[in-house]
Amino acid sequence: MNLGTRKLLDRSFTALGVGSIVIMGMMLLVVLMPILSNGITANVFRGTIEHRKLLYNEFRRGDHAELQRQIAESDAARRKAYAMMAAFEAEMKLMSEEKHAGYQEKYDQVKSAMKALLGPVPGEELPELTRFKYGQTRWSKAEERLHELLYEKQWDYSNPDVEAKEYDVSRAASFQGTSLVKLFPYVESNIDRMLLPEWTVYWGFITDSSIDSHMFGGIWPEIQGTIFLAVGAMLFAFPLGVIAAVYFTEYAREGFFNSLLRSANSTLAGVPSIVFGLFGLAFFINTLKVSESKSVLAGSLTLAIMILPTIIRSAEEAILSVPKTYREASLSLGSSKWNTIVTVILPAALPGILTGGVISLGRAAGETAPIIFTAAVSVGSAIGLADVFSSPTPALSWNIYNLASEHEAASEIRHVQYGMVLALVTIVLMLNLSAIILRARISKKLKG
Amino acid sequence: MNGDSPATAGRSSAFIVSARKRKLQKITRMAGESTLFLIAAVVAIIVLFIFYFVARDAVPFFQIRGFSEFFTKTDWYPADDPPRFGALAIIYGSLMVTAGSALIAVPMGVSAAICLSDVIPFSVRQYVKPIIEMLAAIPSVAFGFFALVILAPLLQNFGGPILMWTWWLIASPFLLLAVIVVSELLSTSIQDDSRRRVVQRILVAVFGLLSLLFLFFVGKHLQEIQILTGTNALNVSIILSFMALPTIVSVSEDALQAVGRDLREGSYALGATRAETIVKIILPAASSGILAAVILGIMRSLGETMVVWMASGNSSHVPEPWYNYLESVRTLTATIAGDMGEADQVTGSARFHVLFAMGLLLLVISFISNFISERIVVRQRKVLSGQ
Numbered sequence: 001m002n003l004g005t006r007k008l009l010d011r012s013f014t015a016l017g018v019g020s021i022v023i024m025g026m027m028l029l030v031v032l033m034p035i036l037s038n039g040i041t042a043n044v045f046r047g048t049i050e051h052r053k054l055l056y057n058e059f060r061r062g063d064h065a066e067l068q069r070q071i072a073e074s075d076a077a078r079r080k081a082y083a084m085m086a087a088f089e090a091e092m093k094l095m096s097e098e099k100h101a102g103y104q105e106k107y108d109q110v111k112s113a114m115k116a117l118l119g120p121v122p123g124e125e126l127p128e129l130t131r132f133k134y135g136q137t138r139w140s141k142a143e144e145r146l147h148e149l150l151y152e153k154q155w156d157y158s159n160p161d162v163e164a165k166e167y168d169v170s171r172a173a174s175f176q177g178t179s180l181v182k183l184f185p186y187v188e189s190n191i192d193r194m195l196l197p198e199w200t201v202y203w204g205f206i207t208d209s210s211i212d213s214h215m216f217g218g219i220w221p222e223i224q225g226t227i228f229l230a231v232g233a234m235l236f237a238f239p240l241g242v243i244a245a246v247y248f249t250e251y252a253r254e255g256f257f258n259s260l261l262r263s264a265n266s267t268l269a270g271v272p273s274i275v276f277g278l279f280g281l282a283f284f285i286n287t288l289k290v291s292e293s294k295s296v297l298a299g300s301l302t303l304a305i306m307i308l309p310t311i312i313r314s315a316e317e318a319i320l321s322v323p324k325t326y327r328e329a330s331l332s333l334g335s336s337k338w339n340t341i342v343t344v345i346l347p348a349a350l351p352g353i354l355t356g357g358v359i360s361l362g363r364a365a366g367e368t369a370p371i372i373f374t375a376a377v378s379v380g381s382a383i384g385l386a387d388v389f390s391s392p393t394p395a396l397s398w399n400i401y402n403l404a405s406e407h408e409a410a411s412e413i414r415h416v417q418y419g420m421v422l423a424l425v426t427i428v429l430m431l432n433l434s435a436i437i438l439r440a441r442i443s444k445k446l447k448g
Numbered sequence: 449m450n451g452d453s454p455a456t457a458g459r460s461s462a463f464i465v466s467a468r469k470r471k472l473q474k475i476t477r478m479a480g481e482s483t484l485f486l487i488a489a490v491v492a493i494i495v496l497f498i499f500y501f502v503a504r505d506a507v508p509f510f511q512i513r514g515f516s517e518f519f520t521k522t523d524w525y526p527a528d529d530p531p532r533f534g535a536l537a538i539i540y541g542s543l544m545v546t547a548g549s550a551l552i553a554v555p556m557g558v559s560a561a562i563c564l565s566d567v568i569p570f571s572v573r574q575y576v577k578p579i580i581e582m583l584a585a586i587p588s589v590a591f592g593f594f595a596l597v598i599l600a601p602l603l604q605n606f607g608g609p610i611l612m613w614t615w616w617l618i619a620s621p622f623l624l625l626a627v628i629v630v631s632e633l634l635s636t637s638i639q640d641d642s643r644r645r646v647v648q649r650i651l652v653a654v655f656g657l658l659s660l661l662f663l664f665f666v667g668k669h670l671q672e673i674q675i676l677t678g679t680n681a682l683n684v685s686i687i688l689s690f691m692a693l694p695t696i697v698s699v700s701e702d703a704l705q706a707v708g709r710d711l712r713e714g715s716y717a718l719g720a721t722r723a724e725t726i727v728k729i730i731l732p733a734a735s736s737g738i739l740a741a742v743i744l745g746i747m748r749s750l751g752e753t754m755v756v757w758m759a760s761g762n763s764s765h766v767p768e769p770w771y772n773y774l775e776s777v778r779t780l781t782a783t784i785a786g787d788m789g790e791a792d793q794v795t796g797s798a799r800f801h802v803l804f805a806m807g808l809l810l811l812v813i814s815f816i817s818n819f820i821s822e823r824i825v826v827r828q829r830k831v832l833s834g835q
Binding site: 020247 | 477480481484485487488489490491492494495497498501502504505555556557559560562563564567568574576578579580581582583585586587588589590591592593594596597598621625628629632636690693697721722723724726727744747750751752753754757758781784785788803804807810811814815817818819822
């Protein structure tokens with residue numbers, strides 16, 4: 001091979017490595033950007049009058065007089081639409097039997113689309129579920145519903161070779177010649193006045209409980225559950241891990257037992273997270289019976305076992321990185337070994353130990369599999385501090401799965417799911433970022 | 449020294465150690481050390497407990513149903529009457545997504561690690577490391593949500609074009625390089641300089657055209673593929689590979705760093721380029737450490753639950769043909785997570801215990817691979833330090 005080719009190969013080799021790193025960075029962006037941009041819409045969005053009604057009725061929030069004025073304004077616009085529907089109902093009664101039957105089904109669709117858009121027709125009995133008591137609270141959703149009101153979805157099966165194609169048919173066309181035909185242009189041009197959208201910042205998404213299984217309201221129970229579980233896990237694992245690290249670094253003598261313990265530590269680090277969940281179920285709940293069934297305590301204990309190896313390793317590293325001179329100075333002043341560890345080495349290693357602790361806290365907050373069988377429930381309100389020993393809790397990680405995969409209206413509440421993912425990712429990445437900054441400071445300090 | 453009272457001020461007794469006091473000190477020290485040892489031993493006890501308690505609930509399944517059905521049959525109908533517990537398809541699904549993720553993550557991870565340890569200057573590395581750490585920190589459920597809500601619809605709607613563009617982007621630089629190198633190698637035997645250059649150019653043109661045709665036809669073939677469901681093994685493999693990458697990168701970077709400067713400098717002194725040094729000298733020396741990194745990364749994919757549960761489609765069958773990554777699969781972890789809810793109410797039945805049997809299988813695999821990777825790392829350290 002001549003020199004040119006060798007140089008070319010060398011360059012492309014470098015490009016391969018740089019390319020891999022760039023792809024990793026891009027993947028991070030690709031995952032985080034949609035989560036960030038969509039997650040924010042859970043807090044900041046164009047809220048309609050229905051959103052403000054809901055806030056007032058459920059949480060007594062908002063200016064009552066202003067709300068009443070807006071309700072009067074939107075009702076004035078809606079009344080005309082309802083009057084058109086009433087007129088058509090009267091017209092249908094006069095029709096011949098078969099003509100009536102032909103229109104009835106289509107009219108029912110229109111009626112339910114109106115209900116989905118604006119909420120129940122005034123004068124009708126209020127439905128049981130909160131999600132049917134209000135119209136669309138978010139303008140983006142209202143626009144989708146408006147489209148469903150104006151157009152009927154149909155499928156084109158004409159070409160058997162390709163997948164059926166979807167196309168829209170105007171509903172107004174199918175009511176040609178009746179009085180209802182006026183309804184569609186009216187609603188389309190007056191939807192602003194019916195729903196009165198305005199930009200809303202809904203901080204309650206973080207601090208409110210959910211209403212009607214996350215159709216409305218916030219995610220506070222999940223955030224609180226995540227904090228309980230993660231902090232609980234740290235309470236068990238942190239002291240245990242630091243003491244174990246002190247033993248490994250200061251007291252352990254090389255030998256069979258020591259290498260066995262180290263192997264145990266790395267084995268524990270490699271156990272799949274779902275197996276921790278099985279163990280938590282079989283040991284803490286079915287054998288030790290720390291609680292009747294799932295509880296925050298059982299979940300915290302399971303998570304504590306999972307993060308223990310990480311804490312031990314990082315604490316060990318932190319203790320080993322304390323300069324030898326510190327120890328020798330302390331010992332030469334006549335202080336005992338234990339005294340040296342407690343008063344000199346641990347304080348010096350503390351930032352490093354905390355770094356590991358903070359990263360483990362993030363890991364405990366984000367992990368799902370260990371808490372499925374031990375602590376998590378899909379619906380529930382925020383639990384009090386006294387209930388942690390006996391009751392399960394909703395948690396961000398579990399509820400993200402639950403809302404995205406098992407909720408009956410999963411595609412309707414994407415904004416809630418994105419909001420939850422954003423909350424979880426923010427918690428975890430903030431913890432990690434603070435650990436990274438902490439570590440950068442330590443290395444600067446150690447360099448002098 | 450704080451204990452110095454005025455009464456003993458004249459002659460400090462702090463440094464006079466009586467026999468009794470020394471004995472007392474020794475006892476307290478022994479007691480303290482053994483307490484510490486016991487606390488450190490908690491880790492080992494936990495590992496034993498995990499094995500014991502998972503095995504205790506797994507054994508009844510094998511007692512009731514035996515081994516052969518679980519490992520050799522592919523029909524998984526635990527709720528039927530009579531129930532069938534053939535887990536082969538599920539085990540295969542686990543292996544399939546793990547292999548798929550390794551196929552993506554290993555080349556990327558190793559080349560990124562090489563880049564981090566040998567190519568990028570230290571000042572840049574400080575900014576790259578946090579990227580990898582953040583990738584490792586993102587909760588698995590967030591990755592699963594991404595796979596289910598964003599990647600799956602993309603694959604389903606634009607699967608063919610996505611596959612084609614990926615193929616073009618990845619294959620074309622490699623083919624270009626291969627064409628240049630091959631025509632160079634084929635023309636080395638020609639002595640005359642100007643004639644060699646002409647032959648080389650002709651070869652590049654011929655091979656270039658051939659490879660362009662190859663790229664085009666494969667790309668066209670890929671573009672015509674219609675992905676029926678976005679929640680499939682390919683989706684999961686992609687996401688899992690990015691979850692395994694941080695482990696692979698950081699562990700293999702450690703292995704590459706452990707090789708030391710003298711080998712590198714020796715190679716450079718003999719006139720080798722950086723790529724030649726790394727491929728021929730550093731990688732063989734660090735190979736065992738890199739193998740350990742690969743094993744640990746693979747274990748991460750195998751043990752991952754949320755991504756596969758959300759985005760693999762959860763249909764327990766062996767894809768047709770067996771390498772078809774565009775079909776839904778089901779994995780061990782997802783089965784444990786998904787079936788426990790229904791099995792829980794009937795604690796004690798085979799349906800409950802079979803999930804523990806799966807857990808035990810995962811546990812045993814992770815234990816063995818951990819053991820192997822640890823041995824490898826220890827041996828490499830010995831070889832490198834003892835020469």
